[in-house]
Amino acid sequence: MASGPFRIGVHLPSLGTSVSRGIEQAWQFGAQGVELDVRTQVRLDEMTQTAVRHLRRLLEERGLAMAAVAFPTRGGYNDPHGLERRVEATRKALQLAYRLGAPVVVNQVGQIPEENQGPQWDLLVEVLTDLGRWGQRCGALLAAQTGANPPKRLKALLQALPEGSLLVDLDPGLLVLHDHSVVEAVEELGPWIAHVHARDATRDRLRGQGVETPLGRGSVDFEHLLGLLEERGYRGFLTVIGRSGASAEEIRLGVSFLKSLLPH
Numbered sequence: 001m002a003s004g005p006f007r008i009g010v011h012l013p014s015l016g017t018s019v020s021r022g023i024e025q026a027w028q029f030g031a032q033g034v035e036l037d038v039r040t041q042v043r044l045d046e047m048t049q050t051a052v053r054h055l056r057r058l059l060e061e062r063g064l065a066m067a068a069v070a071f072p073t074r075g076g077y078n079d080p081h082g083l084e085r086r087v088e089a090t091r092k093a094l095q096l097a098y099r100l101g102a103p104v105v106v107n108q109v110g111q112i113p114e115e116n117q118g119p120q121w122d123l124l125v126e127v128l129t130d131l132g133r134w135g136q137r138c139g140a141l142l143a144a145q146t147g148a149n150p151p152k153r154l155k156a157l158l159q160a161l162p163e164g165s166l167l168v169d170l171d172p173g174l175l176v177l178h179d180h181s182v183v184e185a186v187e188e189l190g191p192w193i194a195h196v197h198a199r200d201a202t203r204d205r206l207r208g209q210g211v212e213t214p215l216g217r218g219s220v221d222f223e224h225l226l227g228l229l230e231e232r233g234y235r236g237f238l239t240v241i242g243r244s245g246a247s248a249e250e251i252r253l254g255v256s257f258l259k260s261l262l263p264h
Contacts, residue, residue, distance in 0.1 A: 007033055008240065009032065009065075010033075011034075022034065023059060025252075029256075031255055033237055034066065036102075037070040047099075068169070071107050093105045094140045133162075143194050144168055144169065147175055150180055154189060158192050167193070169197060170193045173197070176218065177201045177210030182221075195239065196229065196239065200220045201220070
């Protein structure tokens with residue numbers, strides 16, 4: 001059985017309800033935190049000081065923390081189309097995360113070039129360096145979601161950036177969907193992992209594609225994963241994120257599944 005100071009969170013959009021109702025449900029499920037999506041659930045420009053105080057009060061009343069803020073953009077940080085707007089919006093998301101008490105903003109960074117050179121690579125390093133400096137000043141950092149990029153390529157990018165510029169959101173389900181090794185990802189990215197999405201999936205070898213599954217029913221060995229994370233000193237949230245169209249009951253069962261792996 002895995003041990004360690006892991007906390008369980010709930011990805012609020014997966015519940016398909018209002019933010020306030022989602023917070024209540026996460027508390028009822030026995031979670032210790034939540035993840036808010038500041039693109040699909042709330043708009044950045046609507047999060048006034050009053051709105052932030054209200055949301056923090058809802059969390060405090062239930063003893064919950066803001067595990068992470070999600071800010072999924074349509075393009076990556078080396079896609080020149082709309083890049084200036086994307087960067088400015090990400091800066092606002094980082095500021096909001098800090099105000100909400102979240103240490104990270106989760107997003108995909110875009111397709112990482114195969115070589116550590118060239119215009120696409122240089123642009124990605126330049127933009128992420130800038131966002132890293134911004135995040136260090138405001139108190140929350142960007143966390144690159146694993147999945148589309150091979151773990152070794154993400155590690156190469158992390159090593160090319162100034163220390164403390166970018167962190168990692170480990171998503172084992174997305175790694176499986178993209179046919180990458182979860183164990184390799186932890187081994188390569190361990191020092192940078194700042195948040196974990198608890199998502200499961202399996203590979204359909206006949207069709208050559210990945211399929212999301214309820215937590216504990218896919219090919220991710222979560223007990224082994226938690227042991228690897230503990231060995232590498234991870235101290236943070238395991239945030240349950242549901243499949244598209246998942247029911248609140250599936251999320252509740254996911255929380256219960258993770259609890260069964262943790263010491264009582």
